[in-house]
Amino acid sequence: MGTITRAAATGVEVRLEHLRRVFAGVVALDELSLTLAPGELVALLGPSGCGKTTALRLVAGLDEVTSGKVLFGGTDVTTLGANRRDVGMVFQAYSLFPHMTARQNVAFGLQMRRVDEQERKRRADAMLELVGLSGFADRYAHQLSGGQQQRVALARALAIQPKVLLLDEPLSALDAKVRGRLRDEIRRVQLEVGITTLFVTHDQEEALAIADRVGVMNKGRLEQLGPPTTIYTRPATPFVAEFVGLTNRIEGDVKGGEVIVRGTRLPLVRPDTPDGQAVALVRPEAVSLGSDGDAGGDAGGGPLVGTVIAVAFLGATSRVTVDLGDVIVLAQMPTSQASAHPAGSRVRLTLRPDPVLIARDETAAAEA
């Protein structure tokens, strides 16, 4: 097993240059440029239909670009057929060959490369061991669970020691628990093998948890590319802010590079936002709660006072829904703090002065 992982441990730089794909007038992918460093795992995140699969298929050579280039390690592979590209791909749907055992599935790509039979078997078994399925080599796909099938598919993709690993929502057909476990397992294997990986998902939690960098896509375009923490805490566009994580929409007043939300001044991610009425996007984690009484004699409470209408227990944290009268605000905090504010209690909200974004429809309306 060690020999395999060592042998493939040299990832290749993967470059997508101005990739464009148009289907009968519909732009599925628009000028996607992205460079993956050797061994890096980049997650492409976006809503359904934003072009993630299209991007992956172009890299794999399963579809033809309208324009743009794909380079592996500096070599242009744009016109190379899928079978000559040396990419390992794990599909969203179950894709094991039903007439072959797990071992035969994993060995298939090696057979295509004319590896001799003994070596094939040895490497297939080693790959199955890598994904934790040593005992399942002789099973057929229909004798494996969904998670096991996807792990065999991963072993199959890795067995050919591909230059690039492409994962198209490999976990979306699985239940939440298996999904979390397998996600971590994919990351472990990817790090162990050191392969450059493009991981497509519409699940923001998955993307943030697994990736070195996350690319958020919208309508065929890459909206933002950066490390998970940056994507989450400093979203570059309102779309990213709203797509990645929950966001409160609270009305405020933009004035001189700040927005005043019910008496609280918050800095703006984009200080050049024009002045005027606007909707600020505030993360639930940036909202904290205090008892209404805490404020003392603040004349019956300021503009950020409301009633708790629900508390959702999420485990270590809880999400509290507060009705401010004209708007509902979500706050997320450690469960121990949330328990002090049961449903029905009056609370005062405090907004942490993180830089916030202004919702795009409102800015568009203001500009018009």
Place this chain on the structure above:
Amino acid sequence: MTRSRRIRLQALRFVIFALAAAFFLVPIGAMFEFSTRGIGINSARTFSAWAAIPSTPELATAITVSLELALITSLLMLGLLLPTMVWVRLRLPRLNRIVEFICLMPLTVPAIALVVGIKPLYIWISLNFTDSILALSFAYLILVLPYAYRSLDAGLAAIDLKILTEAARSLGAGWGTVMLRVVVPNMPTAILNASLLSASLVLGEYTFANLLNYENLQVAIQYVSLVSAGTSIAVAVASLLFAFVLLMILSFAGGRLQVRSPGQRA
């Protein structure tokens, strides 16, 4: 109440089955009876008509030729239809309807009309290329298209063609390998069905061969019947039984393969 209903249903089934069986078996039985009659009214049963089959050279060659035709037609059909259907499904899905229409068309055109249309072509072929009867397989290819298409269509619909071919391609398989190693092994029943249907159709074909002046099995039976009715009937029974056997293989082996293909395969 329900019990008696079930019994009635069983009885009905049995009657229908018996009627259908009689419909097929009585004529064959009668033919068999006829082919084993002796010369005189009171003479004993004899298999001399059957024994004459191999020693009638016309028949022997016709049987071989028809079997060859059946084999060649099946292979041509698979070689032409399977890659076309796969390609259309993967790359040109809009053409699917058109291909289906073309493949089913021979059903709507009477054989006699087809022959009249195709005759000049065959005259030209026999003058310029070959007068071998095996050239008939091209005409037969047209005849078997509808049945083969239906069968292969069902087989392709049952597998996730796009995903399987794409997985194989990304693992390094060329199109030939994809067809032979991935598509074919996943639809053995459909392929067997298509081949056996084609084969039995070819074995029973008379109009084309006769009007295009080729001597296949059915035409030979016709000739032999002029000389020895018993022998011609014997061959007819034999070829019917052979077709039956083919269809039996189709339904039994087909059922077995279906169970086997996802599971037990070395």
